Amino acid sequence: MNKTPTDYLKELNETQLDTEFPHLNRMPSRNPFDALSSIFGFMANRIEYQNVKIGKLMAEDYNAKVNLFYTPPVLTTNSLIFNKEKMESWWQAGFEFAKDKFKEKAPFEGKGAG
Numbered sequence: 141m142n143k144t145p146t147d148y149l150k151e152l153n154e155t156q157l158d159t160e161f162p163h164l165n166r167m168p169s170r171n172p173f174d175a176l177s178s179i180f181g182f183m184a185n186r187i188e189y190q191n192v193k194i195g196k197l198m199a200e201d202y203n204a205k206v207n208l209f210y211t212p213p214v215l216t217t218n219s220l221i222f223n224k225e226k227m228e229s230w231w232q233a234g235f236e237f238a239k240d241k242f243k244e245k246a247p248f249e250g251k252g253a254g
């Protein structure tokens with residue numbers, strides 16, 4: 141019998157490049173292009189949120205666990221700008237944040253009856 145990836149996958153770590161709760165207010169649109177861009181951004185955020193929920197539900201069906209890690213601060217409001225030093229510092233800050241979050245959760249896992 142051939143095994144599928146779901147036969148092996150029991151836990152998945154996912155890093156969201158966004159904060160867990162929105163910290164930025166939407167600014168009023170100044171022109172039609174700005175309004176269109178704002179609408180697309182809103183729709184993309186909703187789709188992302190729904191995809192995370194769907195992924196969690198699917199993991200539940202396969203008896204797998206999904207660990208979500210979010211970035212602590214808002215990284216940038218313009219993802220088209222690339223700055224290597226900033227990105228390296230963001231990566232390190234995110235890594236430390238996720239490591240601390242995982243340490244907070246770890247003592248409670250695996251304990252119980254048995």
